Amino acid sequence: MEYVEETADERMQAWCIHCGKGIAGTKANEDHAPSRVLLDKPHPPRLPAMTVCQPCNTSFSVDEEYLAAFLGAVLAGTTDPSKQRVERAARILGSNAALVRRIEQAKRTYQTQGGDERIVWTPEEARVRNVVVKNAKGHVFYELSEPMLEAPSHVSFRPLESLTTSEREAFEEVSWPNTWPEVGSRMMTRLLRGDDLAGSWIVVQEGVYRYGVTQRDGGMLVRIVMREYLGAEVFWGE
Numbered sequence: 001m002e003y004v005e006e007t008a009d010e011r012m013q014a015w016c017i018h019c020g021k022g023i024a025g026t027k028a029n030e031d032h033a034p035s036r037v038l039l040d041k042p043h044p045p046r047l048p049a050m051t052v053c054q055p056c057n058t059s060f061s062v063d064e065e066y067l068a069a070f071l072g073a074v075l076a077g078t079t080d081p082s083k084q085r086v087e088r089a090a091r092i093l094g095s096n097a098a099l100v101r102r103i104e105q106a107k108r109t110y111q112t113q114g115g116d117e118r119i120v121w122t123p124e125e126a127r128v129r130n131v132v133v134k135n136a137k138g139h140v141f142y143e144l145s146e147p148m149l150e151a152p153s154h155v156s157f158r159p160l161e162s163l164t165t166s167e168r169e170a171f172e173e174v175s176w177p178n179t180w181p182e183v184g185s186r187m188m189t190r191l192l193r194g195d196d197l198a199g200s201w202i203v204v205q206e207g208v209y210r211y212g213v214t215q216r217d218g219g220m221l222v223r224i225v226m227r228e229y230l231g232a233e234v235f236w237g238e
C-alpha cells in the first residue's frame with residue numbers, strides 16, 4: 001500500500017484503541033488492521049498498524065486464526081488442508097486438528113431439489129464479530145485518528161452472494177458525504193491523491209481485503225470485504 005502520512009497532528013497514541021487503557025510503560029504490541037492472518041503472503045508493504053496493549057493483542061489472535069481458517073474452508077468447500085486455495089488456511093488447518101473438528105461441526109450438507117449437494121457453514125458469530133470489530137476500530141483510527149472506544153451500535157456480516165441486488169448496491173456505497181474528513185487525516189489525503197482507492201474503497205490486497213470508512217447519519221460507518229466473499233459492516237451512531 002501507499003504510505004499515507006498523517007499530518008493532522010502529532011497526537012501521541014497513549015492508550016490502547018480497544019480497551020482504552022493507558023499503554024505508556026506497559027507491554028504493548030504493534031497490531032495490524034487488517035489482521036495479517038487474513039491476507040496472503042507476501043503482505044503488502046506498509047500495512048496499517050497501531051499500538052495496542054498486549055492482553056488485547058493476544059485475545060484477538062485465536063479468533064483471527066479461526067476466521068482465516070473458517071473462510072478458507074468455506075471457499076474451498078472443505079476443511080481438508082490439502083484442498084485449500086488460501087495458503088494460510090491450509091497451514092492453520094494442517095496444524096490444528098481441534099480447529100478442523102470445530103469447523104467441521106459447523107458444516108451441513110443438503111441436497112437441492114435438483115439433486116446437487118450443497119454445503120452450508122455456520123460461523124461462530126462471537127469470534128467473527130470480535131475480529132470484524134477489531135479491524136473496524138483499527139481502520140477508523142488509522143484513517144481518521146479517531147479512537148472508537150465505545151461498543152459499536154450495529155455489527156453485521158454476511159456472504160455478499162446472499163445480498164439482493166439493491167442490498168449489494170447499497171453495501172458497496174461508502175463514499176464520503178459533503179463534509180470531508182479532517183485536513184491532514186489519512187482519509188483526506190487518500191481522497192485528494194486516490195492512494196489505494198477503488199471508488200471509495202481502500203484496497204489492501206486485491207480480491208483479499210478491502211475496506212471503506214465513512215460518516216453516515218452523524219455516525220461512523222466501516223464496511224469490510226474479505227476475499228470478495230464476506231461483507232461486514234460496523235456502525236457507531238444512533
Ligand SMILES: [Zn+2]
Binds near residue numbers: 019021
Ligand atoms: Zn487493550
